[in-house]
Amino acid sequence: MATVPKTEQDAAQPGARAKVLRPALGKARGSTWGAVRKSWQAYALLSPIFILLIVFGYYPPILGLVRAFYRWRPGLPATFVGLENFTSYFSYAVTPQELLNITKLLFFGLFVGVFVPFVMAELIFFVRSQAIKEFYRLLVIIPMLVPGIVTILLWQKMYDPQLGPINDLLRALGLDGLARNWLGEPATALYAIMFVGFPWVWGVGTLIYLGGLGQISKSVYEAAALDGCTGIGRVYRIDLPLVLGQVRLLAILAVIGAITSFQNVLVLTDGGPGFATMVPGLSMYHSAFRGQQFGYSSAIGLMLFIVAMSGTILINRSIRPTNEEVTR
Amino acid sequence: MNQTITRRRPWQPAQVGLHLTILILLLLSLIPTYLMLLLSFKNGLQYRWERWSISLPLRGSNYGASWQVIDAFMWNTLLVAVVGLAGVLLLSLIGGYVFARMRFPLREPLYYAIISLLMVPWVLSFIPAYMLYNNLGLLNTRWALIIPNLAGGPIFGIFLMRTFITGIPEELFESARCDGAGVWSLIRHIALPLSLPGLATLAVLNFIESWNSFLWPLVTISDASLQVISVGLFKLSRITNDGVDFGAGGPLYAGYVLASIPLVILFFALGKFYVEGLMESGIKM
Numbered sequence: 001m002a003t004v005p006k007t008e009q010d011a012a013q014p015g016a017r018a019k020v021l022r023p024a025l026g027k028a029r030g031s032t033w034g035a036v037r038k039s040w041q042a043y044a045l046l047s048p049i050f051i052l053l054i055v056f057g058y059y060p061p062i063l064g065l066v067r068a069f070y071r072w073r074p075g076l077p078a079t080f081v082g083l084e085n086f087t088s089y090f091s092y093a094v095t096p097q098e099l100l101n102i103t104k105l106l107f108f109g110l111f112v113g114v115f116v117p118f119v120m121a122e123l124i125f126f127v128r129s130q131a132i133k134e135f136y137r138l139l140v141i142i143p144m145l146v147p148g149i150v151t152i153l154l155w156q157k158m159y160d161p162q163l164g165p166i167n168d169l170l171r172a173l174g175l176d177g178l179a180r181n182w183l184g185e186p187a188t189a190l191y192a193i194m195f196v197g198f199p200w201v202w203g204v205g206t207l208i209y210l211g212g213l214g215q216i217s218k219s220v221y222e223a224a225a226l227d228g229c230t231g232i233g234r235v236y237r238i239d240l241p242l243v244l245g246q247v248r249l250l251a252i253l254a255v256i257g258a259i260t261s262f263q264n265v266l267v268l269t270d271g272g273p274g275f276a277t278m279v280p281g282l283s284m285y286h287s288a289f290r291g292q293q294f295g296y297s298s299a300i301g302l303m304l305f306i307v308a309m310s311g312t313i314l315i316n317r318s319i320r321p322t323n324e325e326v327t328r
Numbered sequence: 329m330n331q332t333i334t335r336r337r338p339w340q341p342a343q344v345g346l347h348l349t350i351l352i353l354l355l356l357s358l359i360p361t362y363l364m365l366l367l368s369f370k371n372g373l374q375y376r377w378e379r380w381s382i383s384l385p386l387r388g389s390n391y392g393a394s395w396q397v398i399d400a401f402m403w404n405t406l407l408v409a410v411v412g413l414a415g416v417l418l419l420s421l422i423g424g425y426v427f428a429r430m431r432f433p434l435r436e437p438l439y440y441a442i443i444s445l446l447m448v449p450w451v452l453s454f455i456p457a458y459m460l461y462n463n464l465g466l467l468n469t470r471w472a473l474i475i476p477n478l479a480g481g482p483i484f485g486i487f488l489m490r491t492f493i494t495g496i497p498e499e500l501f502e503s504a505r506c507d508g509a510g511v512w513s514l515i516r517h518i519a520l521p522l523s524l525p526g527l528a529t530l531a532v533l534n535f536i537e538s539w540n541s542f543l544w545p546l547v548t549i550s551d552a553s554l555q556v557i558s559v560g561l562f563k564l565s566r567i568t569n570d571g572v573d574f575g576a577g578g579p580l581y582a583g584y585v586l587a588s589i590p591l592v593i594l595f596f597a598l599g600k601f602y603v604e605g606l607m608e609s610g611i612k613m
Contacts, residue, residue: 046423053483055460147588199356
């Protein structure tokens with residue numbers, strides 16, 4: 001690459017001045033093919049990433065889309081079965097429980113992923129001292145310094161019926177009657193999974209909001225203060241409308257996360273006790289890696305994709321950020 | 329915000345309440361971390377009888393015992409994360425440069441073809457990707473851990489690096505080109521040094537993701553000597569629960585602490601870029 005003649009290179013990547021001349025040059029040569037040939041260097045530079053993406057980026061989801069309609073097991077030829085995988089999922093006795101659980105987790109995910117970080121960001125934003133504000137901004141990251149799996153395993157210990165701090169605390173307060181096997185009883189297991197991470201201080205979401213709040217221009221606040229719009233009223237009437245872009249981003253992340261993730265459930269209860277905490281994602285995992293039903297599993301994956309995608313589109317349509325005029 | 333008002337009233341109940349609320353929330357979220365540090369210094373008896381307070385002597389030997397079991401997991405994760413990260417940074421820098429600074433037919437369609445993959449949740453690819461790696465004979469090799477990062481990391485990376493490199497003044501590239509600089513030289517001497525904050529943000533995000541990856545190694549790696557730290561700790565925690573003693577807990581918690589150290593180091597080295605990168609990401613998207 002280094003031995004390329006200079007003229008060739010210059011033509012391949014014209015600068016700002018050449019941009020003006022470009023249309024004229026293109027017409028003179030009169031062919032797109034000429035432009036493609038001149039641009040070989042750009043294509044050569046992009047080829048490694050595209051080779052990787054075609055094999056490992058585009059191919060798997062397309063394969064999943066197709067194989068959702070097949071009976072597919074490792075080492076056996078795949079056979080087309082139409083909608084059988086989908087109908088068998090919906091006639092499976094545990095499916096209503098899974099759908100109920102994922103609905104609860106979805107609403108809870110929106111609360112934890114959209115609302116809580118907003119509150120945290122506002123609290124930090126209201127701090128007057130600039131230095132302390134920056135310090136808090138670093139502190140919200142600390143819970144993320146522990147690997148995700150360790151956090152989940154630590155919470156499993158928190159819930160331990162005999163040796164866990166939650167039951168220890170209840171017994172110390174004389175509330176022995178409330179102490180229970182939180183993850184082991186059908187009535188509490190799903191809520192115990194939701195409670196993991198309490199009070200759900202999430203550095204990523206908080207910082208995304210703080211970035212948006214920092215963009216709001218001082219003059220807006222000064223005008224609002226003159227009109228007597230301060231405190232909670234300001235949060236509701238000024239801050240919130242001006243961070244709708246961030247709300248939208250976090251809502252999309254929350255919906256995709258709630259629909260597709262099952263790591264917490266897998267580690268904490270594996271869907272139990274019984275099927276009390278089963279979710280579709282875990283069903284997908286079980287049917288592939290314990291049942292060897294990869295077609296059926298792909299069908300669940302496809303349905304989760306469609307639901308997550310619809311949620312994304314719905315949020316994109318319904319939350320419209322205010323125009324940029326009032327931001328800096 | 330309102331500096332003038334602050335100076336007139338140095339002590340405000342509202343501000344004190346604010347600080348207290350923030351600190352209480354932060355303290356509550358650190359309870360599991362406190363638990364982890366506390367238990368990592370206890371032996372079986374201390375664990376049984378003095379669970380929630382510091383009990384002497386501190387069993388520092390838990391850390392040595394733990395390291396002997398998890399060192400391979402730690403090195404495996406580090407190797408896979410660093411090799412993957414190097415590739416991701418290189419591919420993102422090159423891709424970002426090409427899309428920001430070169431003009432060629434189909435530039436925008438190709439760019440959106442890459443970015444659109446950000447919209448495909450991993451859940452659709454998880455099962456078929458496993459089968460693909462199975463058919464290619466990549467299961468239970470380090471490639472099964474490195475390739476997903478190499479193919480997945482640059483998707484967001486190219487998006488990020490393109491914005492950064494677009495922000496570099498064109499005159500810099502133009503004058504270097506007049507001096508006869510080639511593409512590699514433009515990337516190395518202009519794009520690379522001037523987009524270091526972007527690369528640092530990308531590096532932090534990517535490393536955290538690699539260090540935390542759990543489900544994919546859980547299904548693709550069966551050989552314990554190739555396993556990564558998250559899955560290793562998960563399996564060790566199960567052994568403890570079944571009563572086969574990994575030191576009645578102590579060393580297990582020491583392992584949790586050890587597994588956090590790379591993230592802590594990364595945070596102290598590059599935390600600033602991480603915080604700034606996140607604050608900007610919401611504005612750009």
